[in-house]
Amino acid sequence: xxxxxxxxxxxxxxxxxxxxxxxxxxxxxxxxxxxxxxxxxxxxxxxxxxxxxxxxxxxxxxxxxxxxxxxxxxxxxxxxxxxxxxxxxxxxxxxxxxxxxxxxxxxxxxxxxxxxxxxxxxxxxxxxxxxxxxxxxxxxxxxxxxxxxxxxxxxxxxxxxxxxxxxxxxxxxxxxxxxxxxxxxxxxxxxxxxxxxxxxxxxxxxxxxxxxxxxxxxxxxxxxxxxxxxxxxxxxxxxxxxxxxxxxxxxxxxxxxxxxxxxxxxxxxxxxxxxxxxxxxxxxxxxxxxxxxxxxxxxxxxxxxxxxxxxxxxxxxxxxxxxxxxxxxxxxxxxxxxxxxxxxxxxxxxxxxxxxxxxxxxxxxxxxxxxxxxxxxxxxxxxxxxxxxxxxxxxxxxxxxxxxxxxxxxxxxxxxxxxxxxxxx
Amino acid sequence: xxxxxxxxxxxxxxxxxxxxxxxxxxxxxxxxxxxxxxxxxxxxxxxxxxxxxxxxxxxxxxxxxxxxxxxxxxxxxxxxxxxxxxxxxxxxxxxxxxxxxxxxxxxxxxxxxxxxxxxxxxx
Numbered sequence: 001x002x003x004x005x006x007x008x009x010x011x012x013x014x015x016x017x018x019x020x021x022x023x024x025x026x027x028x029x030x031x032x033x034x035x036x037x038x039x040x041x042x043x044x045x046x047x048x049x050x051x052x053x054x055x056x057x058x059x060x061x062x063x064x065x066x067x068x069x070x071x072x073x074x075x076x077x078x079x080x081x082x083x084x085x086x087x088x089x090x091x092x093x094x095x096x097x098x099x100x101x102x103x104x105x106x107x108x109x110x111x112x113x114x115x116x117x118x119x120x121x122x123x124x125x126x127x128x129x130x131x132x133x134x135x136x137x138x139x140x141x142x143x144x145x146x147x148x149x150x151x152x153x154x155x156x157x158x159x160x161x162x163x164x165x166x167x168x169x170x171x172x173x174x175x176x177x178x179x180x181x182x183x184x185x186x187x188x189x190x191x192x193x194x195x196x197x198x199x200x201x202x203x204x205x206x207x208x209x210x211x212x213x214x215x216x217x218x219x220x221x222x223x224x225x226x227x228x229x230x231x232x233x234x235x236x237x238x239x240x241x242x243x244x245x246x247x248x249x250x251x252x253x254x255x256x257x258x259x260x261x262x263x264x265x266x267x268x269x270x271x272x273x274x275x276x277x278x279x280x281x282x283x284x285x286x287x288x289x290x291x292x293x294x295x296x297x298x299x300x301x302x303x304x305x306x307x308x309x310x311x312x313x314x315x316x317x318x319x320x321x322x323x324x325x326x327x328x329x330x331x332x333x334x335x336x337x338x339x340x341x342x343x344x345x346x347x348x349x350x351x352x353x354x355x356x357x358x359x360x361x362x363x364x365x366x367x368x369x370x371x372x373x374x375x376x377x378x379x380x381x382x383x384x385x386x387x388x389x390x391x392x393x394x395x396x397x398x399x400x401x402x403x404x405x406x407x408x409x410x411x412x413x414x415x416x417x418x419x420x421x422x423x424x425x
Numbered sequence: 426x427x428x429x430x431x432x433x434x435x436x437x438x439x440x441x442x443x444x445x446x447x448x449x450x451x452x453x454x455x456x457x458x459x460x461x462x463x464x465x466x467x468x469x470x471x472x473x474x475x476x477x478x479x480x481x482x483x484x485x486x487x488x489x490x491x492x493x494x495x496x497x498x499x500x501x502x503x504x505x506x507x508x509x510x511x512x513x514x515x516x517x518x519x520x521x522x523x524x525x526x527x528x529x530x531x532x533x534x535x536x537x538x539x540x541x542x543x544x545x546x547x548x
Contacts (some may be wrong), residue, residue, distance in 0.1 A: 051475075055466045055467060056467070072463065207530055332479055335479045336475070336476045337476075339472075339475035339476070339479075340472055340476075342468050343466065343475065346466075347467050349465070352467065355469055355472065357469060357472040357473055358473060358523050358524060358525060358529060359476055359478075360524065362480070362517050362521070376517050376520040376521050377524075378520075378521055378523070378524025378525070388522035389523075389525075391523050391524070392522075392523040392524030393520050393521070393523075394520050396515065397515040404515075407489060408517075410489035411480075411489040411490055411517065413489070414487040414488060414489050415480045417482070417486065417487065418478065418480050418481065418482045418487070419479050419480070421482060422479065
């Protein structure tokens with residue numbers, strides 16, 4: 001302890017005098033060979049890879065991602081509402097390659113945590129000193145009766161952006177006026193807590209404009225939801241009686257679906273929808289389960305200060321896959337966690353202790369084309385635990401003025417540019 | 426953006442200076458114990474400031490969110506303290522600034538303005 005503190009002081013003092021580039025020889029020998037592998041090229045993984053490489057250019061950084069492009073979930077509800085193209089959601093990894101990050105287009109199949117080796121689906125292996133898992137979510141296809149991958153071609157989840165987003169959009173376009181759109185929301189925790197309700201808002205926006213006799217029903221497995229007061233008020237003000245929300249205790253929980261007839265079964269009712277969007281049960285991406293970084297909950301417990309798995313050493317988990325509550329599973333959280341995690345990994349690789357800090361999150365949700373609401377939080381990650389900073393955070397004011405909502409929509413648009421820029425461009 | 430922040434080079438000659446410098450470090454540390462260390466990307470100031478850039482770019486085409494590139498340390502510190510202390514403020518920045526201590530705000534303001542200077546010097 002004494003040694004590490006004095007070494008830290010040493011390096012801090014050096015940098016205070018502008019000698020930040022200098023590290024002890026033993027550290028130098030370690031870092032010259034250091035290898036970081038990042039699994040998953042979303043907001044978490046791409047951002048972490050870039051920050052780690054910038055902080056420590058001698059570090060070998062490899063990003064493992066099966067897809068050639070990333071299709072962003074934030075703002076994809078605007079695509080469903082007809083307000084944005086899927087191309088505007090699509091990002092390549094060209095900027096990362098240009099910065100010296102090795103992009104391996106493959107799926108990680110397994111990790112030998114003892115030997116620190118990742119095996120890819122093409123049979124090749126990658127050694128690492130530190131591994132960042134940022135696999136996002138996968139669906140628990142077995143968890144909602146009748147809802148498997150084949151069923152999702154008729155009842156889209158659209159909870160990973162791309163073809164599914166476009167499928168839901170097309171189904172809404174093809175629906176007759178007077179139809180019933182149903183959204184089934186799984187029990188928390190799931191990716192993007194306000195996402196189902198933003199989606200409801202933007203589908204209602206589309207329906208009101210194009211198919212005003214239609215109805216939108218949200219069947220919820222939860223009793224309450226993110227920004228509930230603000231959403232409910234907005235729905236009433238903007239869409240009248242078009243949107244109906246049913247809590248779990250009000251027979252809202254869908255427990256079985258029939259894909260061919262688009263029928264959703266709750267405890268007491270069967271509802272035939274014209275378009276049904278199923279937001280299904282989720283867990284951390286499959287690779288996290290393989291690595292055994294996920295607990296029985298399906299999500300990955302971590303030390304909040306370092307983001308290192310509490311189950312598998314030298315493996316750090318960020319983004320939706322991690323258990324970071326009260327930080328939500330959002331792109332903003334993943335981005336903030338990626339930067340803090342990259343810095344802590346570089347600190348550890350260069351002989352410094354990890355340092356607790358303060359993180360923040362903001363989730364903007366559109367309620368119409370040019371109106372949005374927001375929720376923010378500020379979090380300490382001291383002592384390996386996340387905690388809300390008292391007195392901070394909260395939602396947009398309840399007495400929503402139109403101009404305030406328009407301002408937040410404009411802020412949301414800037415946020416999307418900033419965060420995708422930091423991750424991909 | 427590609428500037429090496431922790432460079433793997435070493436001048437051994439400077440080794441003897443270290444002990445003397447280490448004693449200076451207490452003099453420049455602030456109340457929170459964090460070092461006002463603006464030159465390295467792994468300092469507490471850098472970690473705190475890393476969250477800002479999820480929304481605020483340094484340059485570019487932002488309209489509703491300010492770009493950080495034009496902020497001096499004094500101006501940024503004053504703005505953040507205003508956000509923190511305006512009790513009836515309702516914007517996202519009010520809600521966020523309330524979660525940061527005054528010392529953290531000083532670190533962020535100093536770090537961001539130091540990065541601005543590094544960036545403009547690089548142009």
